[in-house]
Amino acid sequence: MTDDYIKRKYEPILPQKDEWPVMKLSKSRKEFVKTVAEAAKNRILEFTGGKVEVLKEELETTHYREKLRIKQNPWAVDPEDDYDFWNGVKSSLVQLSADNTLNKTQRKKKYIDILDEITLRYAEEIASTFKHTHYKVTRSIVTTGFARLLNAARVKGFKRLFSNQYTLQDKIQIIGETKQLRDLASKGTIIMVPTHFSNLDSILIGWIISVLGLPPFIYGAGLNLFNIEIFAYFMNALGAYKVDRRKKNLVYIETLKTYSSEAIQFGVHSLFFPGGTRSRSGKIESKLKLGLLSTAIEAQRANYQKGINDISGKIFIVPVTINYHFVLEAPSLIKEHLSITGQERYYQESDEFSTSLKISKFLLKFFTKGSDISVSVGKAMDVLGHYVDQDGNSMDKNGRTIDTRDYFISNGNITVDTQREEEYTNRLGNRIVQEFHIINRVFSSHLVAFTAFQMIKRENKKMDLFNLLRLPEEELSISYASFKAECKRVLERIFELRDKGKVHIAPHLRREIDQIITHGLENVGMYHAKRPLVKDKKGNIITEDLNLLYYYHNRLDGYDLEKLF
């Protein structure tokens, strides 16, 4: 992967929208929902080992939790009949446990019927409502609308309203293995796994997918986002299916996983945010949520079981990192992170993206002022984390072609072994984290934030993190000369890492060190009311918000750079 970005528009790999897997899925939505519900039901029955008592308990727990959710945490998006439905479930359950006339098989069947109802409802709830017209509108809003704003800000003079000199691709730079991604997307099924720092990510990725000429991907979006109209519109347009984090019962989780697995088997490209949620600390995700990831492995095995051994049944994992100078939600994210790790108080979700107005204001700021974003597309891997070549063949580290199917074989046959697949999921998770660090692109702002924070930490060696962060900001000041020297040291180490292929850098890091620092200071967390790092009148480096500085510093966590201090 080079450090340069791609500036061109790609032809769609599937020009006819009817060929898009996501379109096919949305056309057969009804049958698909049924397939998912049925498969989910069978999974849960397998879990209960065919024991009626276990199933009964599971249903009762589900009902109890759902009632609690409706009472304690209702949302605008919840369906009208939520209460009635669960009341219905309750009366069926009560009736059934009181009924003594049924024999064992009959009772079991009745319980399965209730399960059936629930999985069907969940599957229906989860399923995406992709509409092509909405997709088209959204795409044109994002591309032309944003491009107008961008040019209005950058091109001077009267002509600026009509200029096409700058496109979104200058603002949001795409680097990496885009050609391979396009090739593989036309032959197999892609699962894109990006880092997740901001709520903006899903829209950003949606736009990138479209620029690269790929058909839309489906992805699981938090149901809370559907509470906000503008988001709901975008999400639906981008093929989002709904993930309700309030529902933590087994039946729901299994239905959700089944949905993902079946969609992958259907050949629909998917997007997983493997961290599960936005990174609270600003670190690149190091612990991934393995639930969804396991569906990739399951779907791959299922395809092999069906005898689809060629590339059309192969699943490719493509890691993506999104690199920002500025994350709008940083102040609240880091606060949450600190209160969770510090265990000082119970954390409550507060969201900077709470209203459509706030988002629009941010977008306006974002496109009219500086601050670039870059998106790095990593090499595609198979579900075991082996790199694949342009034709999708998995390779070992010596370039020998290997068959992923063999990993599911025992005594000559493909076998279903959930414990094995769990281990494979762990492994894939680790590989994705490794790749994230490799394709991550270092910005000037990361460099200055990292260096400044480490210098402050070194000055206060004896303090633990929480005491350190409580230091009064006005007393912390770093002389420019020593700051420059330390930045240089860190930068040199970053270049060493880069030469070993362990990280990537933005081209602006090749400038003079003073320029890099200026660039970094200008950009790091640039729109926050309190800036994480600025130069004061005397030319010293100071911080206005230590927590934020810590947040931006964390981006370079995981490279052992702190050993330099």
Next chain:
Amino acid sequence: MISKNSFKPKSVGVVGLGSFGAAIASLLSEKNHVIAYARRSELVEEINTKHSIDGSPINHQIQATQDPEFLCQSCEVIFFMVPSSAFMDVTRLFSPFLYPYHMIIHGTKGLCLNLPEGKSQSDMKEIRRENILTMSEVILKETVVIRVGCLAGPNLAKELAVGLPAATVVASRFNEVIHQGQNLLRTEKFQVYGNSDIIGVELSGVLKNIIAIASGALAGLGLGENAKGLLISRGMVELIYMGNALGGSLKSFIGLAGIGDLVTTCNSTLSRNYTVGYRLAKGESLSEIQATMEEVAEGINTIRLMKNFMENTGTRAPITENLYKVLFGDLKIEEAVQYLMKYPFNVDVDFL
């Protein structure tokens, strides 16, 4: 090289026919056809024609080969039984012929150094966890095989060879590997336990060799059974600290592969590591001992590695440190023992 038996679908592979490798091959051959890889052509010849290893007879079910490709093609499950010093090379030799459907179970109680290109151990300022590979980590690094397991436990090769009862642990992250190992190895006289903490089990087998050397030294100095009891229990504590620092779990160290193996090795004159300690105490130097031993005592290499590693963890490992000074410095073994007797172990057990 391909014999008439090669059409048999389920052969089990054994790589390396040292004393432990040969013992395992014999155990496996009670139920399955075995294809064994050996480096020496005379040995291959002897096994295939006379059905014996260095004169002692073996099961006819064992077929020997010098061809890694043939072995890999014929076997799905392969046992790697090579000393740690040769482990990396042998793994690389087999790597081109190994495929994702293979399972590898190894029985090597040693560690490998993993250094950056062109560096040797003396170039390294410090040895960190990433510079140390257990044998399963070598396999994962060098091959495409992911379903990996290890064998560990009190398994003195000479006792196994004459059919005395024993038990072993097959450790793997994969249940299917454990099951395979159990199916293949379990006999009336050989019990096989499973454990999912492969790193912990590997480390148990590796680290106990350090204590075994010390135990041999105590015996050589004629210090008696009380001293041995002290050593074993203090050794256990040290083993657990070192094992935790390398990522193993406590549970494995107090299992069969940990304490079970430790007690056996510390009491057995059959153990190579014990013998090293014993001869040291009798006044021989390390080079003299190594020159006359038929097989490698893994403990020597382990002491060197672990001493360097522990220096950077901030945890003391007094037994290892002192043995290092005896083996590679000029500390007298008597002085080392004295030092250990004075070392302030205040708390008996502080890790549970």
